[in-house]
Amino acid sequence: xxxxxxxxxxxxxxxxxxxxxxxxxxxxxxxxxxxxxxxxxxxxxxxxxxxxxxxxxxxxxxxxxxxxxxxxxxxxxxxxxxxxxxxxxxxxxxxxxxxxxxxxxxxxxxxxxxxxxxxxxxxxxxxxxxxxxxxxxxxxxxxxxxxxxxxxxxxxxxxxxxxxxxxxxxxxxxxxxxxxxxxxxxxxxxxxxxxxxxxxxxxxxxxxxxxxxxxxxxxxxxxxxxxxxxxxxxxxxxxxxxxxxxxxxxxxxxxxxxxxxxxxxxxxxxxxxxxxxxxxxxxxxxxxxxxxxxxxxxxxxxxxxxxxxxxxxxxxxxxxxxxxxxxxxxxxxxxxxxxxxxxxxxxxxxxxxxxxxxxxxxxxxxxxxxxxxxxxxxxxxxxxxxxxxxxxxxxxxxxxxxxxxxxxxxxxxxxxxxxxxxxxxxxxxxxxxxxxxxxxxxxxxxxxxxxxxxxxxxxxxxxxxxxxxxxxxxxxxxxxxxxxxxxxxxxxxxxxxxxxxxxxxxxxxxxxxxxxx
Numbered sequence: 273x274x275x276x277x278x279x280x281x282x283x284x285x286x287x288x289x290x291x292x293x294x295x296x297x298x299x300x301x302x303x304x305x306x307x308x309x310x311x312x313x314x315x316x317x318x319x320x321x322x323x324x325x326x327x328x329x330x331x332x333x334x335x336x337x338x339x340x341x342x343x344x345x346x347x348x349x350x351x352x353x354x355x356x357x358x359x360x361x362x363x364x365x366x367x368x369x370x371x372x373x374x375x376x377x378x379x380x381x382x383x384x385x386x387x388x389x390x391x392x393x394x395x396x397x398x399x400x401x402x403x404x405x406x407x408x409x410x411x412x413x414x415x416x417x418x419x420x421x422x423x424x425x426x427x428x429x430x431x432x433x434x435x436x437x438x439x440x441x442x443x444x445x446x447x448x449x450x451x452x453x454x455x456x457x458x459x460x461x462x463x464x465x466x467x468x469x470x471x472x473x474x475x476x477x478x479x480x481x482x483x484x485x486x487x488x489x490x491x492x493x494x495x496x497x498x499x500x501x502x503x504x505x506x507x508x509x510x511x512x513x514x515x516x517x518x519x520x521x522x523x524x525x526x527x528x529x530x531x532x533x534x535x536x537x538x539x540x541x542x543x544x545x546x547x548x549x550x551x552x553x554x555x556x557x558x559x560x561x562x563x564x565x566x567x568x569x570x571x572x573x574x575x576x577x578x579x580x581x582x583x584x585x586x587x588x589x590x591x592x593x594x595x596x597x598x599x600x601x602x603x604x605x606x607x608x609x610x611x612x613x614x615x616x617x618x619x620x621x622x623x624x625x626x627x628x629x630x631x632x633x634x635x636x637x638x639x640x641x642x643x644x645x646x647x648x649x650x651x652x653x654x655x656x657x658x659x660x661x662x663x664x665x666x667x668x669x670x671x672x673x674x675x676x677x678x679x680x681x682x683x684x685x686x687x688x689x690x691x692x693x694x695x696x697x698x699x700x701x702x703x704x705x706x707x708x709x710x711x712x713x714x715x716x717x718x719x720x721x722x723x724x725x726x727x728x729x730x731x732x733x734x735x736x737x738x739x740x741x742x743x744x745x746x747x748x749x750x751x752x753x754x755x756x757x758x759x760x761x762x763x764x765x766x767x768x769x770x771x772x773x774x775x776x777x778x779x780x781x782x783x784x785x786x787x788x789x
Contacts, residue, residue, distance in 0.1 A: 273504045278546045281321035283329050287337040294497050294542075297343035299490040300326060309448075309458040309475055312490070313465055313482040315531075315609025317543035317558050319491040320461040321361070324419045327459060328355045331415045353456050354406050355415045356382055365424035368436040375399075375444060395440075399447040403454050413456035416448060422462035449475050464607040465594065480592065483613075483625075485534045492531055492539030498524070505549040512552050527554050530630035531609075535616040544633055556637035558609075584611065588623035602627055610634060639702040647699075648683040658707030661700070662726065665733055665771065670784035677775070677782055693737035696777055697723045700737075720759040732765040738776040745783035748776035753785065762789070 277291035286293055300323070303310060314320050329337050333352035338344045363374040372395050379398045383390050388405040392398050407414050424441055428434045448458060458475070465480070481487045489497075499506070499521065510520040528544045544558040584602040594603045605611040611627040618624070629635040643649055649657060657680055664672040680703065681696075697713070701724060704711040710727040726733040736755055738748035752774030756762070762770045769788070776783040 273508075276505075276546045276550050277322075278543075278550055281325060283322060283325040284334065284337055286322070292501065293341075294493055294501050295341050296323070296326070296490060297330075297338065297341045299487060300330065301343050301346055302486060303327075303459075303481070303490065304330070304457065306481070307477070307479040308456070309478050311460045311462075311465075311478050311480045311482070312487065313462055313480075313607065314491045315607075316463060317541070318531075318609070319542050321359070321419050323491060324357070324359075324417050324459065324461060327415075327417055328357050331355050331457070353412050353415045354386060354410045355417060356402065356406065357417045357419070358382075359419045360423045361420040363423075365427045365437060366431070367433050368440045371424050371437055371440050396443055396447050399444060400451060403447070403451045407454040414454055415457045416455060416459075418458075418460045420462055421445075421460045422464050426463060445475060463609075465592065483533050483591070485536075488532065488534040488537050489539050492542055493545060494537065494539055495525070495529070498540055498545070502549060509549065509552060523554065524548060526631065527633045528558075528631055531612045532630075533613055535613045535625070541631075541633070556633050558633060584627045586625050586627060588625070591625055610638060636706055636708075639706040643699075643702055643706060647680050647703075649680065654703065655707045658704050658709055661704065662709055662728060665726070665735075665773065665786065666728065666731055668771065668786040668788060670786060673775070673784050673786075674782045693723070693739040693777070696739060696775070697737040700724065700735075700775075720755075720761070722756070722759070722761040725761070730769050731771060732762070732768040733771045733773065734761050735773045735775060738774065740776075740778060743778070745776050745778055745781060748778070749774040749783050749785045752776065753787065 274290060274292040277286050277293065280286045280291055285291075304327075312320065312323075330343070330347065331353045332355055333349050335344070335347075335349040338347070358378055360374075363370075365371050365374065375395055376398065379395075379402050380390065383402055383405075386406055386409075388402065388409055390398050390401045390405075392401050403414055403416070421441075424437050425434070428437050431437075448455065460478075465482070481490075493501075506517050506520060506524075509524075510517045513520060513523075515523075524540075524545065528548065529538050529540045531539050531541060541558050544555075547557045548554060586600065586602055586606075590600060591603060591606065594600070594607075602611060606613075606627055610629065612630040614626045614628040616623055616625055629638070640651055640654065643654060644651055657676065660676050661673065664670075664676065677700070681699065701711060701713045704724075704726065705713075712725045712727075714721045714723070722734055723737050724733075724735040726735070734756055736752035738752050740748060743751075753772060756772050756774075762772065771786055771788050773786040774784070
């Protein structure tokens with residue numbers, strides 16, 4: 273059984289030590305022929321650095337590392353190129369000066385390695401010297417690979433120095449445009465495309481591959497790749513959990529699959545999948561290392577929780593052209609890996625992307641985080657709160673439901689509270705879902721969508737939420753119950769014990785009514 277490449281971002285280390293490698297070189301070959309200047313955005317821990325390292329070894333002509341892979345017989349190994357590999361993942365970027373110092377260090381390190389002289393004093397001049405001197409010395413055009421190009425920007429989303437940092441970074445990348453005659457190929461990766469005005473406008477014709485269909489699975493594992501490359505690990509996991517291979521594959525799929533950038537083909541998060549195989553447990557590994565602090569620290573326009581509970585529709589231009597100073601919650605959540613493309617529709621020459629949470633790992637960990645942040649409930653108390661709500665609902669005890677909801681919602685500041693029922697619907701859904709209660713949000717029926725449906729043993733609980741600062745509690749409750757009847761939400765649950773409920777909010781007042789059938 274080959275060792276798993278957890279945390280291995282160097283292609284040479286991976287291949288020289290016979291780590292398991294899922295062959296992506298067919299996609300990489302297409303990438304090298306796509307255009308001269310390419311950009312790919314993917315969330316953290318999705319294999320971008322390994323992709324960049326693979327490109328480096330490929331252009332440098334290290335043929336032996338590719339033996340047995342698709343590209344081995346499809347690449348001209350005699351045609352080698354010098355590579356400038358810039359990795360911005362490390363380092364501090366709290367100011368424009370720190371950014372300059374880090375870039376200075378990177379340039380001088382590469383210059384020493386490739387044995388060229390740097391003559392200029394300015395940052396732009398030094399980068400120009402690096403490119404031109406390498407090209408002149410080797411008599412070859414240069415390949416430039418930039419990993420995590422946006423790390424200095426993401427680190428300063430709420431910093432007053434953000435504009436200066438973006439400007440400095442833009443000036444640095446502008447050197448690539450000015451030295452086009454020395455450059456064979458450019459590839460940039462990052463989490464985001466926040467800085468389009470400051471960075472991408474400085475380059476000539478950058479081809480953004482993020483949402484291009486044929487590069488959807490260049491990072492991450494497809495279903496076929498998972499089953500083909502990890503059969504022994506799947507068998508080991510199924511033996512541990514005393515289930516079939518098919519059953520364990522479905523569980524892995526539920527936890528770690530679901531990412532897509534074309535709305536059709538889904539891929540697995542590689543980092544979480546590998547850790548699942550290594551430790552033999554289903555954990556929320558990606559969320560703990562995939563920059564969750566960005567979600568906590570960035571205001572997200574006062575946390576539009578609707579973004580997390582139901583599909584969100586964004587246009588092609590909104591998804592591809594945001595800026596750091598003006599970005600929708602949904603776009604930020606997409607770029608950082610909390611939402612993914614569910615489907616794409618084209619209407620009158622405009623593309624519309626439907627975004628949703630990708631899988632159980634992200635959804636449950638994110639909900640835990642938000643509940644603890646805003647309701648101040650400790651994680652070990654979430655189960656108790658959720659089970660109380662379920663118990664009181666089955667008992668149709670509205671007094672206890674109102675008391676429990678009041679305790680749950682009261683710590684949330686007024687300025688973070690939503691302006692319609694979907695806000696409350698989302699908070700209750702998050703609580704129940706995190707506690708692993710069988711709950712569904714926005715359940716489709718042939719006449720409409722039910723806010724919340726809970727399935728518990730032989731009970732089916734249908735809840736509608738209402739909120740208004742003008743209508744009375746009684747009016748909203750009656751409206752909600754009438755909606756359940758009119759839309760026939762319970763029709764699909766024959767032979768079940770049906771409970772229909774309405775929960776209404778008016779300022780700090782909570783109303784409740786439950787009816788057993």
